[in-house]
Amino acid sequence: MTSRSATDPVLVVDDLRVSFPNRDGGRFEAVRGVSFTLGRERLGIVGESGSGKSQTGRAILGLTAPEGLVTAKRLEFHGTDLLRCSPRQRRELRGGRIAMVLQDPKFSLNPVMTIGDQVVETLLAHTRISAKEARAKAIAALEAVQIDDPQRVYKLYPHEVSGGMGQRAMIAMMLIANPELLIADEPTSALDVTVQLQVLAILDALVIQRGMGLIFISHDLRLVSTFCDRILVMYAGRVVEEIAAGGLADAKHPYTRGLLNCLPRLGDNRHPLPTLDRQPEWAL
DSSP: OOOOOTTSOSEEEEEEEEEEEOTTSSEEEEEEEEEEEEOSSEEEEEOOTTSSHHHHHHHHHTOOOTTOEEEOSEEEETTEETTTSOHHHHHHHBTTTEEEEOSOHHHHSOTTSOHHHHHHHHHHHHOOOOHHHHHHHHHHHHHHTTOSSHHHHHTOOGGGSOHHHHHHHHHHHHHTTOOSEEEEESTTTTSOHHHHHHHHHHHHHHHHHHTOEEEEEESOHHHHHHHOSEEEEEETTEEEEEEEGGGGGGOOSHHHHHHHHTSOOTTOOOSSOOOOOOOGGGGO
16 A cells, blocks of 8 residues: 655546436536645635535535546545545545535434434444444544533434534534545634634645645635635636635636625724626636
8 A cells, every 4th residue: 555645635636527317408517627736735715606516526525426427637535536436435525534524414413313322323334343342432522522521412412512513523424434524614604703713624634734725615705815825716617726725816807806895894984885896708
């Protein structure tokens, strides 16, 4: 078995395309030629609703709807061709070496299972350990995401915890199998601002400690710029600009500039806030 260097890419995406059938009998391309390489870093993907950012994440994880068609010149995770591997290999990767945190824990957690049982279920699906050891690891995972009294929360059902607590439980569930790649799709959009910052701080610390690759999908450009190392800006299914997180002020594409211009600023008495003047050529 070939050893992997810390500098080897975790994920290589080259000309990724995702299409769905439309009413006219043709196909609509939701993702059009997306390409990037991810190392052990935090990559942000931003754009409006419908820009293709979530479909990009789902295609990587193999969660595209059955009617969808995913193609790429390369879609490789540590050298494994994700488009040509068997369904069994995909299942072993998903939740084990590649994990995904979704938007709202209310719709992601099973309402009829306790939080602890769901964390244990994820661990047992990817490792061979006893139920007693799995329970201990699950409690440790809940403690790692800064849940107070994890033994009590272990026994609770999803409806018995707050949104922030539920999202922490989701992060614990996704990270318990020690994945090498984490895809976070709008993980804080259903939370209030204070809880958002707490969850992001937990996520950031765990990603750095474990040396994972992270794809952080969001519509919030300012949030992504403070959390990620690089940013891909998507519009109409394609990447229109790639910029360093600290270089937003130097953004060149008019769509990125327009998004920045729409952000409210303290002390700025603009009313109403400007809106995007979308140009047809941006979608070409």
